[in-house]
Amino acid sequence: MAILQAWFMDNSHEDPQLPHHRNPYEFVSPDHLAELGVLHWKLNPEKYEEDEELEHIRATRGYNYMDLLDLCPEKVENYEQKLKNFYTEHIHADEEIRYCLEGSGYFDVRDKDDRWIRIWIKAGDLIILPAGIYHRFTLDTSNYIKLMRLFVGEPVWTAFNRPQEEHPARRKYIVNFGEKIGMPLEAH
Numbered sequence: 001m002a003i004l005q006a007w008f009m010d011n012s013h014e015d016p017q018l019p020h021h022r023n024p025y026e027f028v029s030p031d032h033l034a035e036l037g038v039l040h041w042k043l044n045p046e047k048y049e050e051d052e053e054l055e056h057i058r059a060t061r062g063y064n065y066m067d068l069l070d071l072c073p074e075k076v077e078n079y080e081q082k083l084k085n086f087y088t089e090h091i092h093a094d095e096e097i098r099y100c101l102e103g104s105g106y107f108d109v110r111d112k113d114d115r116w117i118r119i120w121i122k123a124g125d126l127i128i129l130p131a132g133i134y135h136r137f138t139l140d141t142s143n144y145i146k147l148m149r150l151f152v153g154e155p156v157w158t159a160f161n162r163p164q165e166e167h168p169a170r171r172k173y174i175v176n177f178g179e180k181i182g183m184p185l186e187a188h
C-alpha cells in the first residue's frame with residue numbers, strides 16, 4: 001500500500017480545485033484515514049482490464065457492478081451542475097468505491113472534530129469511503145479524472161446532503177467508527 005497524500009484543509013473560500021493546504025502543511029497519515037473507515041489500495045492502472053489484485057478486491061468485497069466515468073467539461077452533460085453536486089457535503093447508504101485510472105482529483109472527508117481532510121487521488125489509487133461518512137469531491141486544477149465506479153449489486157448513487165444524523169447509514173457509521181474516536185452524533 002503506497003502512501004496516499006492527504007492533508008487538513010485551510011478555511012479559505014478560494015477556488016475549491018486549488019490544493020487548500022494549511023500553512024504550515026499538516027499531512028494526515030493512512031492510519032488516521034483508516035480510523036475514519038477510509039481504505040486505500042495502490043494498483044497498476046494500466047492493467048485494470050486484467051488485474052488479479054483488483055479482481056481479488058472485487059471478489060472478496062462483492063463488487064460485481066463496474067462502470068467507467070470520464071469527468072471533464074467536454075465529456076459530461078450538465079458538467080457544472082454535476083461538479084456542484086459532488087462538492088456538496090453528503091453521505092450515501094452504501095460504500096463509495098472509486099478507482100482512479102487517469103488524471104486526478106480530491107475527495108474531502110470529515111474527521112472526528114469535523115475538520116476537512118483532503119485526499120488526493122491519482123492514477124492507480126483505489127479508495128473506499130464507508131457508508132455514512134460525510135464527504136465531497138472535486139477535480140484538481142488538471143480538470144480531468146477517469147474513474148472506475150464499483151458497487152455491490154444494482155448501483156444506487158443517491159446523495160443525502162448534510163445534515164443526516166438520523167439516517168441509518170450515518171448512525172451505523174458513528175457506531176462502527178465514530179464512537180471509538182469520540183465523534184459526536186449531532187443534535188439538531
Ligand SMILES: CSCCC(=O)C(=O)O
Pocket residue numbers: 071086096098135136137147157159
Ligand atoms: C465523481 S465520484 C465522487 C463524487 C461523489 O461523492 C459521488 O459520486 O457521490
Ligand SMILES: [Fe+2]
Pocket residue numbers: 090091092096135159
Ligand atoms: Fe459521494
